[in-house]
Amino acid sequence: MIRPFLAALSCLATQALADCGPTPGACSTENGEYHAAPVEADNAPAVIFLHGAGSNGANTIRNTGLVNALNARGYTVIAPTGARSFGENGSSWNFFPTWDGRDETEFLKEVARDAETRFGIDPEKILLAGFSAGGFQVTYTACEAPGTFAAYAPVSGGFWRPQPQSCAGPVRLFQTHGWRDTVVPLEGRSLRAGQFIQGDIFAGLELWRLTNACDGHDPTGYSDTGEFQRRRWEDCAPGSALEFALFPGEHMVPPGWSDMIADWFESLPE
Incomplete structure (x- = not known):
């Protein structure tokens, strides 16, 4: 069980909101950058949270509702920036298998190694989570390389069509979605006259069950x-975990998600 740290030792998110922890500017790695809101604890668990399309890691750390709640539970929050340009100044993630460009899973491994050195996070207690396009990236990383992180938590994102026929192995995953989401509907939708097709979230859950x-x-x-x-779903492969949560809202990271996902992550066997 992952035990929460005392809140009195943990909440630094209001300091240097969009920086590399206490250091001004982004944390740089060989293939990209990330921002961080660390906690003052050795071997702290961490949430790597991936932004949606048109945003970046700095904006994630500015989301104090999300970040402060996780910091208060003892989690260092790591917020990388995706490789694909989106909008005037925003970014997105290179998640679809046929796209050229940066291997985002390898980049996320690089970010985790760098954050372990800089902030002393526990590499065995990293939850990869993300919203919208970040949720798509979380989903594909979980499918292609499930052993990369301890668990996965996509919010308002799943697979695109054509959906993978199979995934690499058992995974620990908690999916969250809004009942009234029209940006990424539960049933999926077509984008750019059929150039891209968002997948059906329930079809994705069937793949996770398999x-x-x-x-x-x-x-x-x-x-x-x-x-x-x-x-x-509990009658599954040893060491795996699968859960799904619906909430009545739209396309968003809903209030209360941080505590719910921390409770779930901390309930998983080590």
């Missing part, structure tokens, strides 16, 4: 956390 060798399609557990309606 990946985790779950005994059946139907969930084995249901629960509520505030407005989150949760379902989970």
Whole structure:
């Protein structure tokens, strides 16, 4: 079990909001950059959170509702910037397998190694999470290289079509989506006259059940956390975990997500 650190030791997000921790400017690596809101603790767990399309890592760290809640639970927050240009000054992620460009999974490994050196995070306790396009990237990394991080938590993002036929192996994943999301609808949608097609979130969940060798399609557990309606699959491969939460809102990281996902992550066996 991952034990939360005392909040009194952890919340530094209001200092140097868009910097490399206490150092001005972004943290630079060989293939990109990231911003960070670290906690003052040795071997702290971390959340690497991937921004949506048109944003960047600095904007993620400026989201104090998200960052402060995770810092208060003892997590260092790492916010990389995607490789693809999107909009006038924004970025997105090179997640689709046929696209040329930076290998984002390798970049995220590089970010984790750098953050381990700079901030003393525990490499065995990193949750990869992301919103929208960042959620797409989380999904593809979890599918292609599930052992890269301890667990995965996409928000408002899944696979694109054509969806992969299979994933590399069992994974620990918690998917969250808004019932009224029209940007990434649960059923998916076509973009740019069919050039890109967002996938069906429920089809993605079927792939995760197959990946985790779950005994059946139907969930084995249901629960509520505030407005989150949760379902989970437990009769699956040893060491795997799969859960899905719906909330009544639109395309967003909903209030309460940080604590819910921290509770889930901390409940996973080491």
